[in-house]
Amino acid sequence: MSRRDIILQAEGLSIGYGSKSQAAMIAEELSFKLEKGQLTCLLGPNGVGKSTLIKTILGQIAPLKGSIKMNGKPLLNIGYKELSKSIAVVLTEKVRLGNLTVRDLVALGRTPHTNWLGSLSKQDQLIIDRAIRLTHISYIQDKVLSELSDGQLQKAMIARALAQDGDLLILDEPTAHLDLINRFEVMQLLRNIAHEEEKAILLVTHDLDIAIDTADEFWLMQCGLPLVIGTPEDLIVNGQINLLLPSERLSFDKMTGKVLTSSDVNYPLMEGGDYLIFWMKLFLRKIHSTKVNSISKISIIDDPFSIYIEKQENHFRFETFNDFKSFLKD
Numbered sequence: 001m002s003r004r005d006i007i008l009q010a011e012g013l014s015i016g017y018g019s020k021s022q023a024a025m026i027a028e029e030l031s032f033k034l035e036k037g038q039l040t041c042l043l044g045p046n047g048v049g050k051s052t053l054i055k056t057i058l059g060q061i062a063p064l065k066g067s068i069k070m071n072g073k074p075l076l077n078i079g080y081k082e083l084s085k086s087i088a089v090v091l092t093e094k095v096r097l098g099n100l101t102v103r104d105l106v107a108l109g110r111t112p113h114t115n116w117l118g119s120l121s122k123q124d125q126l127i128i129d130r131a132i133r134l135t136h137i138s139y140i141q142d143k144v145l146s147e148l149s150d151g152q153l154q155k156a157m158i159a160r161a162l163a164q165d166g167d168l169l170i171l172d173e174p175t176a177h178l179d180l181i182n183r184f185e186v187m188q189l190l191r192n193i194a195h196e197e198e199k200a201i202l203l204v205t206h207d208l209d210i211a212i213d214t215a216d217e218f219w220l221m222q223c224g225l226p227l228v229i230g231t232p233e234d235l236i237v238n239g240q241i242n243l244l245l246p247s248e249r250l251s252f253d254k255m256t257g258k259v260l261t262s263s264d265v266n267y268p269l270m271e272g273g274d275y276l277i278f279w280m281k282l283f284l285r286k287i288h289s290t291k292v293n294s295i296s297k298i299s300i301i302d303d304p305f306s307i308y309i310e311k312q313e314n315h316f317r318f319e320t321f322n323d324f325k326s327f328l329k330d
């Protein structure tokens with residue numbers, strides 16, 4: 001096998017709730033594998049079954065059909081203790097452990113490895129130190145959890161999962177409730193952990209743009225269909241990324257990596273740098289003015305920023321999009 005080791009694998013898996021005889025099937029024919037050193041993002045619309053799949057992988061609900069193997073062994077044959085040494089989880093629910101310090105929380109990650117008294121060995125302390133260092137939270141290790149921001153708490157939760165020292169990390173929407181910078185930081189952190197610590201990481205996210213920027217692999221989940229799996233770049237280039245956007249009003253722009261609303265605007269002839277034309281098109285789509293139809297040409301230059309308009313033999317110049325907007329609205 002290649003450098004990458006398969007940690008978890010499933011073939012023809014059906015997932016859902018209830019018993020096999022009276023089952024509410026959520027998804028079927030799911031086949032996938034998770035490999036060391038890879039960051040995988042599971043994407044799909046609300047209610048499609050992402051959390052159900054995560055719960056099945058964690059052994060919290062039994063598959064309706066098929067089985068999942070962890071390191072070659074059926075998941076159902078792996079005991080709770082062994083499983084918690086191999087899989088670390090960060091879920092969306094906020095922890096209510098306000099009096100614990102960050103270091104106490106990270107130390108909880110060692111629970112599956114400690115004796116029944118829960119005493120930490122020197123080796124455990126070193127692993128906790130390392131998890132704190134890798135997640136860049138040394139400066140807050142003595143703070144109590146109730147005093148943390150959402151971003152700091154999320155990093156502490158990731159450190160706890162890292163201290164567990166399993167091969168597989170599973171996270172449900174780790175960037176929910178975070179601001180833009182923290183969303184990037186947390187995803188970059190997870191990418192580094194996957195690559196440098198050789199962990200397999202699976203996370204659920206709705207943050208398509210950040211996922212494109214960081215993931216090695218996407219799993220696209222859609223109602224009643226098998227998972228579509230590939231590198232983000234392949235799925236973008238072959239158009240399968242649009243499976244995430246079943247509405248005709250939305251489409252994925254391959255050039256910019258952004259989701260755009262489709263438009264019925266007939267753009268005039270445009271001249272200028274690619275990025276200027278991109279923002280001009282977005283502007284014209286939003287302004288939705290009938291006056292755009294009588295513009296024959298738009299030229300945009302970036303230094304000094306100017307918009308030149310040719311309209312029925314007349315020429316106009318604007319220094320900002322805002323001035324152009326006023327003109328279109330008059």
Ligand SMILES: Nc1ncnc2c1ncn2[C@@H]1O[C@H](COP(=O)(O)OP(=O)(O)OP(=O)(O)O)[C@@H](O)[C@H]1O
Binds near residue numbers: 024026045046051053
């Ligand atoms: N305990 C349960 N028993 C029966 N059905 C459930 C249970 N939990 C969830 N479901 C149903 O399973 C389907 C998939 O839900 P799930 O939470 O897995 O979706 P999701 O893709 O994670 O959604 P979201 O993006 O909104 O978190 C939904 O129709 C939901 O109502």
